[in-house]
Amino acid sequence: MYDFKQVESEVQNFWKAQEKELEKTREYDSNKKLFSFLEGPPTANAPPALHHIEVRTFKDIFCKYKYMQGFTVPRQGGWDCHGLPVEVQIEKKLDLNSKKEILDYGVDKFTKECRDSVFSYIQEWEENTQKVDYQIDLKKPYRTLDNEYMESVWWSLKELHKKGLLYEGKKVVPYCPRCETPLSSHEVSQGYKDVNDPTAVVTLKSKEEENTFFLAWTTTPWTLPSNLALAVNPKTTYVKTEKDGKTYILAKDLLNKYFEDAKIKEEFLGETLIGTSYEPLFNYFESKFKDTNAWTIIPADFVNTDDGTGIVHMAPAFGEDDFNACKDHDIPFIQPLTNKGHFTGEVTDFAGMFVKQADKKIIKWLEENKKLFKTEKYLHPYPYCWRCSTPLIYFATDSWFVKVTAIKDKLLKNASKIEWSPSHIKEGRFGKWLEGARDWALSRKKFWGTPLPIWRSEDGDEVCIDSIEELEKLSGKKIEDIHKPMIDKITFEKDGKKYTRVSDVIDCWYDSGSASFAQLHYPFENKDYFDKRFPYDFIAEAVDQTRGWFYTLHVLGTAIFDKPAYKSVVCAGHIVDEKGEKMSKSKGNVLIPNEIFDAVGIDAVRLQMCGTSVGDQKRFSVHLVNEAILPTLNILFNTYRFANNLLKPSSKKPKEQTIEDQWMISKTDSLIQEVTKEIEKHNYHQCLKKIIKYIGDDFSRWYIKLIRDRTNKEDESLSYTFYYVFDNLTKLMAPFAPYLAEYIQMNLFKQEKSIHFAKWPKANQKNINKELESSMDLAQEITSQILSEREKEKIGVRWPLSKAKVTLIEESKELKELEPLIKSQTNIKKLEFKTGKEFSVKLDTKLTEELELEGYHREVSRKIQGLRKKAGLQKQDDISLVIEAEYNISKFEKELKEKVGAVNLSFGTIEGEFEFSSEAKIKEKTFKIAFNRL
Numbered sequence: 001m002y003d004f005k006q007v008e009s010e011v012q013n014f015w016k017a018q019e020k021e022l023e024k025t026r027e028y029d030s031n032k033k034l035f036s037f038l039e040g041p042p043t044a045n046a047p048p049a050l051h052h053i054e055v056r057t058f059k060d061i062f063c064k065y066k067y068m069q070g071f072t073v074p075r076q077g078g079w080d081c082h083g084l085p086v087e088v089q090i091e092k093k094l095d096l097n098s099k100k101e102i103l104d105y106g107v108d109k110f111t112k113e114c115r116d117s118v119f120s121y122i123q124e125w126e127e128n129t130q131k132v133d134y135q136i137d138l139k140k141p142y143r144t145l146d147n148e149y150m151e152s153v154w155w156s157l158k159e160l161h162k163k164g165l166l167y168e169g170k171k172v173v174p175y176c177p178r179c180e181t182p183l184s185s186h187e188v189s190q191g192y193k194d195v196n197d198p199t200a201v202v203t204l205k206s207k208e209e210e211n212t213f214f215l216a217w218t219t220t221p222w223t224l225p226s227n228l229a230l231a232v233n234p235k236t237t238y239v240k241t242e243k244d245g246k247t248y249i250l251a252k253d254l255l256n257k258y259f260e261d262a263k264i265k266e267e268f269l270g271e272t273l274i275g276t277s278y279e280p281l282f283n284y285f286e287s288k289f290k291d292t293n294a295w296t297i298i299p300a301d302f303v304n305t306d307d308g309t310g311i312v313h314m315a316p317a318f319g320e321d322d323f324n325a326c327k328d329h330d331i332p333f334i335q336p337l338t339n340k341g342h343f344t345g346e347v348t349d350f351a352g353m354f355v356k357q358a359d360k361k362i363i364k365w366l367e368e369n370k371k372l373f374k375t376e377k378y379l380h381p382y383p384y385c386w387r388c389s390t391p392l393i394y395f396a397t398d399s400w401f402v403k404v405t406a407i408k409d410k411l412l413k414n415a416s417k418i419e420w421s422p423s424h425i426k427e428g429r430f431g432k433w434l435e436g437a438r439d440w441a442l443s444r445k446k447f448w449g450t451p452l453p454i455w456r457s458e459d460g461d462e463v464c465i466d467s468i469e470e471l472e473k474l475s476g477k478k479i480e481d482i483h484k485p486m487i488d489k490i491t492f493e494k495d496g497k498k499y500t501r502v503s504d505v506i507d508c509w510y511d512s513g514s515a516s517f518a519q520l521h522y523p524f525e526n527k528d529y530f531d532k533r534f535p536y537d538f539i540a541e542a543v544d545q546t547r548g549w550f551y552t553l554h555v556l557g558t559a560i561f562d563k564p565a566y567k568s569v570v571c572a573g574h575i576v577d578e579k580g581e582k583m584s585k586s587k588g589n590v591l592i593p594n595e596i597f598d599a600v601g602i603d604a605v606r607l608q609m610c611g612t613s614v615g616d617q618k619r620f621s622v623h624l625v626n627e628a629i630l631p632t633l634n635i636l637f638n639t640y641r642f643a644n645n646l647l648k649p650s651s652k653k654p655k656e657q658t659i660e661d662q663w664m665i666s667k668t669d670s671l672i673q674e675v676t677k678e679i680e681k682h683n684y685h686q687c688l689k690k691i692i693k694y695i696g697d698d699f700s701r702w703y704i705k706l707i708r709d710r711t712n713k714e715d716e717s718l719s720y721t722f723y724y725v726f727d728n729l730t731k732l733m734a735p736f737a738p739y740l741a742e743y744i745q746m747n748l749f750k751q752e753k754s755i756h757f758a759k760w761p762k763a764n765q766k767n768i769n770k771e772l773e774s775s776m777d778l779a780q781e782i783t784s785q786i787l788s789e790r791e792k793e794k795i796g797v798r799w800p801l802s803k804a805k806v807t808l809i810e811e812s813k814e815l816k817e818l819e820p821l822i823k824s825q826t827n828i829k830k831l832e833f834k835t836g837k838e839f840s841v842k843l844d845t846k847l848t849e850e851l852e853l854e855g856y857h858r859e860v861s862r863k864i865q866g867l868r869k870k871a872g873l874q875k876q877d878d879i880s881l882v883i884e885a886e887y888n889i890s891k892f893e894k895e896l897k898e899k900v901g902a903v904n905l906s907f908g909t910i911e912g913e914f915e916f917s918s919e920a921k922i923k924e925k926t927f928k929i930a931f932n933r934l
Contacts, residue, residue: 002630002637004601007743014746015133018754025067025756026137028529032072036533037063038519038566039136040541040549041078041144041512043085047121048128050583050591051542051575054618056134057609058540058570058684064135064735065679066538068760077129077138078515081118081145082449083508084179084387090114090448098340099180099445107447107485114448115145115483128593132602133738135756142519144450144511150482151468152518153511154453158466159560165403166442166464172320173441175395176385177341177354181444182399183385183392184507189433189547190386194379198359201258201309201374202366203248204230207277207295212240212247214278214297215258217308219378220318221362222355225282225347228289229314229331231300231322234271236310239264248373249273251310258309258374270310273297281371284346289332298329317396333396341393356391400452400504402440407559411437414564415554421570421682422615430546440555442507449505451487457497467524474499513552516565535563540570543615570614570682578621591620600625603737604633610684610736632692633740635700640726640744642704646711646875649723649748654716659817660706661721663776666769667698668728673763675732684736691733699725702780706821711875712898723749728761775814779822782806785841786826793845797827798862799855803844804828807836827858857892859922860885864900864929871916871933873901878934880904882914885927903934 015022028034037059042052067073090113096102102110126138142149160166173182200221203213216230232238237252241262248259255262276297280286285294302321303312316326317335326333336346343350343358349365350358366372383392404411411434420426443452453465465471468479474492481487484505491500511518516534520526535557541549550569557565576582577589584590596605599622607629612618643649657665671694678686710718726748730741734755745751745758786804790797804826808815811833819831828843829851847855860883868879881902883889889896890907897905910917914930921927 002634002740004603004633004739007637008602008739011739011742011746012130014742015754022135022754022756023137023139025073026075026135027072028074029072032070034532035063035066035071035073035538036536037073037075038516038536038539038553039076039078040539040545041080041142041515042125043080044119044122044125045086045089045117047124048593050593050596050620051572052128053132053593053605054575054609055540055542055570055572056129056132057606058572058614058682059136060132060134061610061684061735062538062540062570062679062682064738064756065760067756068731068734068758070759075136076519077136077141078519079118079141079143080508080512081115081143082505082511083444084176084181084385084446085508086114086118087446087448088179088387090117093117102447111448111483111485118145131594131597132606142515144508144515144518145483147468147482148521148524149511149514149518150450151524152521153450153506153514154468154482155466155523156514156517156556156560157453157506158464160402161464163559165406165559166400167403168398168400170396170398171401171439171441172316172318172323172394172396173399174383174392175341175397176388176390176392177339177395178388178390179385179446180339181446182395182397182441184441184509185438185547187386187507187509187548188383188392190544191384191389191392192381193384195382196377196379197382198363198375199378200224200363200366200372202281202313203371203373204281205279206249207279209247211245212249214311215248215250215309215373216311216313218313219380221359221366223315223318224313224362224366225284225343225350226315226317226334226336227281227313228285228294228316228334229326229329230278230297231303231312231314231325232270232273232297232310233301233303234269234274234299236270236303236305238268238270238273238310240266249311251305253305254308254310270303271299274299281366282347282349284336284348285334289334292332293330294332296329296331298325298331300325318394320394323396335396337393337395341395355393399441400443400454400502400506402442402510402555402559404437404440404555404559407555408434408437410558410562411554414558414562418554418564418566419568421568422613425543425546425571425615429543430550433547433551434554437555440507440510442510443502443504444507445503446505447484449508450511451482451484452502452504452506454502455492455499456502457494457499459497461497461499463494463499509548509552510556512549513556516553516557517560534561534565536566538568538570539566540572542572542574546571568682572614573612573616573618575618575620578619578624580617580619596622596625600630601633601739603739604629607633607688607737610688613685614682632695633737636695636729636740636744639695639700639704640748643722643726644748647719647722649726650716650719651723651727652716652720654720657717657721659772660703660821661717662769663772664699664703664721665724665767666773667694668725669763669765669767670770670773672728672732672761673768676760676763679735687732688736691729691736694729699729702776705825709824730755731758731761734758771814775812775818778808778812778815779818781839782841783822783825785839786822786828786843789841789843790826793843795843795845795847796855798858799847800827800829800851800858801843801845802828802848802851803830803832805832805834805842805844807834807838807840807842809835809837809839811835853887853889854892856885856887856922856925856927857889857896860889860927860929861896861899863918863920863927864896864931867916867918867929867931868900873933875901877901878903879931880934881929881931882906882908882910883927883929884908884910886925887927902931 063073174188175182199219201215201217206212239252240247240249278295280295314322316323316333336344341355343353345351363375455463472479475490520530522530553565557563604625608625674690675687730744734741742755745755879902910928910930915932917930919928
């Protein structure tokens with residue numbers, strides 16, 4: 001029985017003894033052709049989860065495969081160390097709830113806590129890496145918190161600055177009020193939730209027409225106190241309609257949505273409304289903006305009639321379109337919120353409230369003041385902070401941006417050069433994201449991150465620093481650490497002006513997106529090595545990274561080097577439970593990797609990850625692994641034991657080979673050819689499917705049945721075939737199921753060197769005989785049908801039948817050579833073939849006395865073998881045997897002696913004491929067997 005724990009224990013000890021040699025497989029070897037791989041850096045402040053095992057399996061499979069092909073595949077590990085993931089964790093640990101509380105606690109102590117926490121689970125990660133046999137170098141990993149790494153990041157920012165792609169501006173950006181910092185669009189994409197928010201249609205009274213009201217719609221009622229304009233589409237048709245003595249204005253296409261049997265008083269284009277003024281919805285800022293363009297109607301092409309009223313409420317501080325349109329038409333700006341998303345005292349009725357919690361109260365106020373026309377719930381995806389789960393708001397703020405929109409055409413051009421698995425991501429999820437790319441909100445008003453390398457004088461002059469050496473020369477100070485708060489103390493004078501650093505840090509996704517060059521401390525060292533590696537041949541992460549790491553790598557590769565950062569990418573689907581539901585602690589369906597490993601073994605987990613296409617959702621549970629994977633591993637282990645116990649596999653090729661051996665070798669080379677083709681396309685599921693069929697159907701259920709009788713004596717052809725099968729199969733499986741592959745190699749072939757050093761098998765085209773494979777398929781089908789017919793007739797396969805008539809759809813000349821195999825497997829004396837419209841088998845079920853006797857002999861032989869096994873005898877153990885039966889099977893004496901290892905055999909009454917004996921009935925006739933071990 002396959003004992004994966006024992007297998008893993010033996011193999012781990014084997015690998016441990018070769019650790020120094022195995023390290024070399026992960027390092028760069030200049031004597032080999034380079035295949036470059038880039039590891040996506042996880043954060044080690046939480047333990048590895050099941051989804052990490054998935055992508056690590058895919059990375060490991062392909063990198064091992066390329067190494068076995070003869071490439072050098074350097075695999076440097078990496079750790080993501082900065083940003084919100086770490087800060088949020090430390091804020092919770094220290095019970096700090098605001099930026100002020102962090103400042104009071106001390107930035108130096110806070111960042112030290114962040115640094116110390118980054119590797120709080122490093123031991124679990126390293127143990128997991130070793131356990132799953134993920135061959136990656138974690139002794140010399142890149143770390144985004146190291147000075148050398150951050151210096152390369154600074155260099156890249158200077159490059160962007162020189163190209164005019166790094167700028168400061170005031171924009172409406174997604175903003176986390178809890179973290180008190182803007183987020184980038186790719187960060188926002190990580191955290192959407194479907195929510196039911198209240199909407200409001202409000203009435204805004206015209207200043208120019210008596211008893212006339214504009215209907216405006218919003219999904220964010222909390223922005224209404226900041227309303228300063230309404231927007232209409234100049235080309236859209238609007239109407240006036242009357243209800244309860246009041247005139248309302250809205251888009252014609254939406255009239256019936258709000259009014260039953262409405263009558264149109266007047267119809268006109270939106271352009272006629274432009275410049276019309278209306279009374280403020282709230283009076284908080286009326287006196288402040290009384291001599292401005294506030295509370296007028298402006299044109300906007302983005303206004304449509306898909307939802308709402310065709311008239312859009314504008315609050316310039318809280319919407320990107322609002323901000324730009326209001327700025328273009330001289331609408332004033334107001335932002336009555338604190339950095340924590342609470343209304344200031346200016347909004348007297350709701351002062352101090354968090355904006356998202358104020359929605360209901362604002363709607364109630366509007367209703368009480370007869371300014372609410374309609375409210376209803378609206379189900380829509382809403383962005384939440386990807387780390388602290390606070391609802392985001394869109395908030396006008398000063399921020400530093402990467403001007404992604406300026407290089408969008410280059411991004412799309414370079415993206416066309418990348419191969420995606422699955423392929424639809426290229427034009428779909430990733431391509432569409434690039435088409436809608438916005439400028440990257442880069443700066444963060446936080447503490448633990450790579451500092452923005454911008455120093456500014458009082459008169460606004462800027463210096464962008466690209467190296468520690470440059471900063472040391474300007475400041476005259478030795479710099480040991482460029483994190484906050486140390487870096488904020490570094491000032492310098494230039495041309496008579498004092499320069500102080502802009503206090504922001506940068507988006508941690510910029511850190512990880514710099515990994516392609518920063519891990520090598522480029523351009524300060526490793527220039528030639530980087531040029532050889534870049535663009536990277538292969539990367540892999542989960543599907544959410546299309547808008548995360550895959551995106552930031554691509555932006556920086558294009559912006560800095562005008563190249564894609566990678567050539568091919570595997571985009572893994574999400575792991576779900578066996579019902580297809582997302583795993584969560586609240587549902588109680590989260591699976592812990594170590595618990596799964598203990599239940600089913602590491603190889604089985606890795607193979608289950610390959611059960612479906614890389615991009616598909618993967619259902620995962622112990623039950624599914626037991627059902628889909630473990631049977632194959634059990635079969636493989638049992639076939640290994642069969643070979644190890646009964647054969648001596650030999651690499652010496654015989655002069656002649658039986659037809660079944662030729663077929664098995666042909667199937668093996670076909671498998672090599674097919675798996676190589678599929679692994680190149682990252683179709684790991686197809687590789688697994690073919691390997692499972694080969695092990696279960698071709699090798700175990702067919703070939704081993706064909707050759708069982710040949711194991712009783714030395715057989716060069718058989719020994720070579722078993723060698724060929726196991727040597728090639730284990731090498732094909734090594735990237736997928738390294739433990740069992742290694743175990744078989746080290747035990748069956750007494751290999752002293754790990755299978756990780758083995759060469760990937762190459763298919764020998766001379767061995768592949770597709771005609772023979774096709775004929776054998778037909779032979780298997782005929783065999784299966786004969787056995788099925790036997791079962792219907794309740795005639796066991798040990799009872800010979802004289803004849804079977806087989807009708808084939810078309811004639812097969814090659815089948816003639818396989819007739820003896822079919823007859824031996826079905827115990828049929830003669831096969832008669834003819835052609836017809838349908839494939840069929842008809843048995844001659846008449847049992848003659850001679851056939852009966854042969855059947856008895858077979859049953860007796862089976863019972864003897866069973867007793868030998870029960871007695872614990874090995875193949876080489878001889879016996880002295882006596883058979884007492886009601887029928888005479890002495891004519892089979894020679895055959896029986898060879899079959900059951902009997903040196904002496906007598907037929908007659910069993911007398912005296914024997915070590916082992918048994919009694920049984922066959923067709924109501926009793927027989928006894930007894931033997932002694934010699």
